[in-house]
Amino acid sequence: MVTGSLRREEGGLRRLLASMAELFVRGVPVDWSGVLPADAAKSARIDLPTYAFDHQHYWLHTAQTATDATSLGQAAVDHPFLGAMVHLPHSDGLLFTSRLSLKSHPWLGDHLVGGVVVLPGTGLAELAVRAGDEAGCGILDELVTEAPLVVPEQGGVRVQVAVGGPGENGSRTVEIYSQREDASGDGETWTRHATGTLSDPASNRGPEFDFAAWPPLGAEPVEAGDFYTGLAEQGYEYGPAFQGVRALWRRGEELFADVALPEEQRKDAVKFGIHPALLDAALHAHTLSGATADGDTVRRPLDWNGLVLHAVGASALRVRLLLDGSDVLSLEAADEAGGLVVSADSLVMRALSAEQLAGSGDSAVADSLFRVDWTELPWTQGAAPAPSWAPVASAEDVAALAGSAEAPAVAVLQAVGGDGEDAVLALTSQVLEVVQVWLSASALERSRLVVHTRGAVPAGDGVVSDPAGAAVWGLVRAAQAENPDRIVLLDTDPAAPVSGDGAVPVLGAVLAAGEPQIAVRGTVLSVPRLARATAQVPDAAPVFGPEGTVLITGGTGSLGALAARHLVSRYGVRHLVLASRRGPDAEGARELVAELTELGAEVSVAACDVSDRDQAQALLASVSDEHPLRGVVHTAGVLDAGVIGALTPERLARVFGPKVDAVRHLDELTRGLELDAFLVYSSVSAVFMGAGSGSYAAANAFLDGLMATRRAAGLPGLSLAWGLWEQTSGMAANTDDLTRSRMSRRGGLKIMTLAEGMELFDAALGSEQSLLVPARLDLRAVRAEAAAGGGVPHLLRGLVRAGRQQAQTGSARDGELMRRLAGLPAADQEKALVDLVRIQAASVLGHAGPDGVRPDTAFKDTGFDSLTSVELRNRLREATGLKLPATLVFDYPNPQTLARHLHTELFPDGGAAAPDVDEARLRRALASLPLARFRAAGLMDALVKLVALGDGEPAIGALDDADDETAIADLNVDDLVQLALGDN
Structure with missing residues (x-):
């Protein structure tokens, strides 16, 4: 009888006891007294750690640095919204800095617009007035709101209030800005929310209205019991903190109200000039004027004129509003003794639209939607004579170069796609074989391979004439990520003449530019750079609607099902065709159909291999003429992880089927149809971060190129190169923690939730681009990696400025490692090399230090795979200056063995080592x-x-x-x- 003590997701004591019970009931004797002692009920059982204690301490030690505002050269401001102030000597202005969040100001969560937490306009006014007090300008002559200040559900938002220097009449400007706390820094702009003017207050005036006689004579009471229920029906979303209206009256064009803060907010009233929730509640009575929410908009106090704060710290107010039309009113409010607290000559109630909210704050669109720009380089930067070069067309040509007496500085591979069904696969396979031999030839370590395509990227006029060449770019980008400084991608104008020997006239300029990827159009050199994309134009017509049919390939997969639900619930799509290889038999397909049907959609699920042209044609023919095909969303794909050296044409073909072949068939077969949308799911690996996924990057790069071809032909076409999805199933679930960590450090990729993904989906639909990159990027992580010596990926250099690197103790370039080792005995040399290997291995694995990498533990047991092995090879090559193979980690399977190999390579004759002698004897x-x-x-x-x-x-x-x-x-x-x- 055999039973296991471990099962997937079951490895604890409960599983062990269950296994013992299985043995026991089948007649195997078990000493239960040893397992469950008689006094077990009285004793506490604790779980032991799964590994031995390694005595590492993780106490948080606070650095002994002064971080209060005063010690940083700022002045503290005693205000809940303003943390610190600094004087600007060049302009005699002031700058206030602060941070808002739902954790520090939870009551803000009770002020929602369209389900989004927004700082009320009264909060902006409070910021401006308080800043004016510090400058001696207590009257807010004018404040115009330009954009809502959204407070994110998670994290916070940085706030700055800038007060200008005094003008000729003593007035000052005031501006209020914010920036998301998780903003990347470089390239991330601040949003200006309001701008206005402050002036020096005149002598305090008394109220123009007699608040002592309250309620006012002749005012008719208005039922206030269900006041906020009525507002909710109109679209106003006020939580308890903002439900301050206690009583209402009306007299002609005058509105009167008793308002008070809830008990929970009263203690904070004295900290504000006037609590924003109290002042906001004072304006709620304006809804009695008959102005209600209009469509998707609600009216809020956004523009202020002549706002004066006469007294501070109020927790209850008597309010008088004088209407001047439906959207303009004046305000006076007094305390319960009749003393004037606040007045405003006029304020304008304006609408906030859903589009304004979508682009203003807690939205993935704000910092997670990118495009690829082709940035021009100055021609003088690349002016240089062409180096010696040799043409190569096959792996045999490369092998011949490697075996020649003197390798050329450059080899050029022409990679231009042909015609035919298999043209893309044939070209990519040819380039793969050449690149593999090139990278494995140690004799060519100092030479560079230039892969020359023609019309493969949308530089210049945005046209891609060779989508097969685009696939080559995806493949070679992955090879570049794995093997820095070995290959250059060059794309030239397909209309430019080519000499008989394939010479590239601009080769010298291209290589002198120092860029791994470059396009030449005429005399213009340009390089790809990631840039933030403009969100959808508010007036853009909806792409999807209820009339036609939308085909979703991969429709029963995780991303396809997500898209289907979104199209039905968000855009009202009523006719869907979901295609996948297994069709109705796919896991979860029946439940998905039932869910979509309940939402009002008519759903057809088809078993179809779209990579087969006949099956794809039959699928399209099955769409009803009553609801013709209007949109295609292609989400299907197969992920195949593997470094460049491990790829084969067969592996390429496996990935190309559901990507290249399927989309090519859909493109050709729908050219005669009136489509509103042709949208394909690509991957960020095709743009950058393709290391370890060369075949997948190539397939997706083809999609990117084909969509550019469609756009140039006047057809709909959009490729979304998605970043990392938060998923537990599908392709994204195959991305392990180590890969995610590496992608985060090098490329700044963060996990994207399903909700964020769909928000980016919506924003992308209105774009005129053929390629967009929806991805959450942590550019601070990229900058930190660059400072540590990792460099900034070229594609991100438009977003991240490469800062100063950390000072290094030495590198292979200046021979510091050799000098350090040469003065040591052989045993100490090996120990130093073991330490070097462990430190670099720990860095690759994302460990805090080398303790997690033991000298005698196999690399594969510490988590190394083919990709991390290549990264370790690259780091050791940089540190030692040695030519090291990509199979280094597999040839020398643990740090100790690898260190011995490095020692042998560094000191081949053993003579460079210092002798092991007794120092005293010497x-x-x-x-x-x-x-x-x-x-x-x-x-x-x-x-x-x-x-x-x-x-x-x-x-x-x-x-x-x-x-x-x-x-x-x-x-x-x-x-x-x-x-x-x-x-x-």
Whole structure:
């Protein structure tokens, strides 16, 4: 009888006891007294750690640095919304900085617009007035709101209030800005929310209205019991903190209200000039004027004129509003004793649209939708003569170059797609074979391969005439990520003439530019750079609607099902065809159909291999003429992870089927149809971060190129190169934690939730681009990796400025490692190399230090795969200057073995190593020799130079004047020091 003690997702005590019980009931004797002692009920059972304690401490030690505002040269501001202030000496202005979040100000969560938390307009007014107080300008003459300030559900938002210097009449400008706390920094702009003018207050005036007689004579009471229920029906979303209206009256064009803060907010009232929730509640009575929410908009107090705060700290108000039309009113409010608290000459109630909210704050669109720009380089930057070069067309050509007496500096591979069903696969396979041999040839380590395509990228006019060449770009981009500085991608104008030998006239300029990817159009050199994309134009017509049919390939998969639900619930699509290889038999297909049907959609699920042209044609023919095909969303795909050296044409073909072949068939078969949308799911790996997924990057790059071809032909076409999805099923679920960590460090990729993905989907639909990159990027992580010596990926250099790197102890470039090792005994050399390997391995794996990489533990047991092995090889090659194969980690399977190999390569004859000698014995031997012996042996000059390595200059005269027969042993310590340093 055999049973296991571990199962997937079951490895604890419960599983072990269950297995023992299975044995017991089948007759196997079990000593239960040892497993469950008699006093088990009285004793506590605790779980042991799954590995031995390694005595690492993780206490958080606070750095001993002063971080309060005063110590940082700022002035503290006693205000809940404003943290610190700094004077601007050049303009006599002021700058206030702060941070808002739902954690620090939870009551803000009760002010929602369209389901989004927005700082009320009264909060913007409070910021401006309080800043004006510090500048001696307490009247807010004008404040115009330009954009809502959205407070994110998670994290916070940085806020700055800038007060300008005094003008001729003493007035000052005021501007309020914000930036998402998780903004990447470089390239991330601040949003200006409001701008206005402050002036010096005149003498305080009394109220124009007598608030002592309350309620006002002749005012008719208005039922306030269900006041906020009515507002909710109109589209206003006020939580308890903002439900301050206690009583309402009306008299002609005048509205009166009693408002008060809830008990929970009263304690904070004294900290504000006037609490924003209280002032906001004071304006709620304006809804009695008959102005209600209009469509998807609600009216809020957004523009202020003549706002004056007469008293501070109020927690309850008597309010008088005087209407001037439906959207303009004036305000006076007093305390319960009738003393004036706040007044405004006029304020305008304006609408906030859903589009304004979508682009203003807690939206993935704000910082997660990118396009690829082709940025022009100055021609002078690349002016240089062409180096020696040789054409290659096959793996055999590369092998011949590697075996030649002198390898050329550059080899050029022409990669232009042909015609036919398999043209894309044939070209990509050819390039793959050449690249593989090139990267494995140690004789070509110092040479560069230029892969030359024509019309493969949308530089210049945005046209891609060779989508097969685009696939080559995806493949080679992955090879570049795995093998830096070995390959250059060059794309030229397909209309430009080509000489018979395939020479590239601009080759010298291209190589001198120092860019791994470059396009030439005429005399213009341009390079790809990621840039933030403009969100959807508010007036753009909806792409999807209820009339036609939408085909979703991969429709029963995780991403396809997500798209289907979104199209039905968000856009009202009522006719769907979901195609997948298994069709109705796919896991979860029936449940998905039931869900979509309940939402009002008519759904057809088809078993179809779209990579087969006949099946694709039959699928399209099955669409009803009553609801013709209006949109295609292609989400199907197969992920195949593997470094460039491990790929084969067969592996390429497996990935190309559901991507290249399927989309090519759909493109050709729908050209005669009136489509509103042709949208394909691509991957960020096709643009950058393709290391370890060359075949997948190539297939998706073809999609990117084909969509550019469609756009140029006037057809709909959009490729979405998605970043990392948060998924537990489908292709994204195959991305392990190590890969995610690497992609985060090098490319700044963060996990994207399904909701964020669909928000980006919506924003992308209105774009005129053929390629967009929806991805959450942590550009701070990229900058940190660059500072540590990792460099900034070229594609991200438009978003991240490469800062100064950390000072290094030495590198292969200056021979510091060799100099350090040369002075050590052989055993210490090996130990130093073991430490080097462990440190670099830990960095690749994302560990905090080398302790997690033991010298004798196999790399594969610590989590290394083919991609991380290549990354470790690259790091060790940089550190040692050695030519190292991509199979290094597999040939030398643990740090100790690898370090011995590095030692052998660095010191092939063993002579460079310092001998293992007894230091005391050596000193005694040297001390016994007279100085004349050193001179006779010709060693005196060397000895003097050795002394010069000390802190002082050598005293040559002191040595010459010494008695030739005087032995070093005869000198005492003082004499030896004097001998070495002379008169210094």
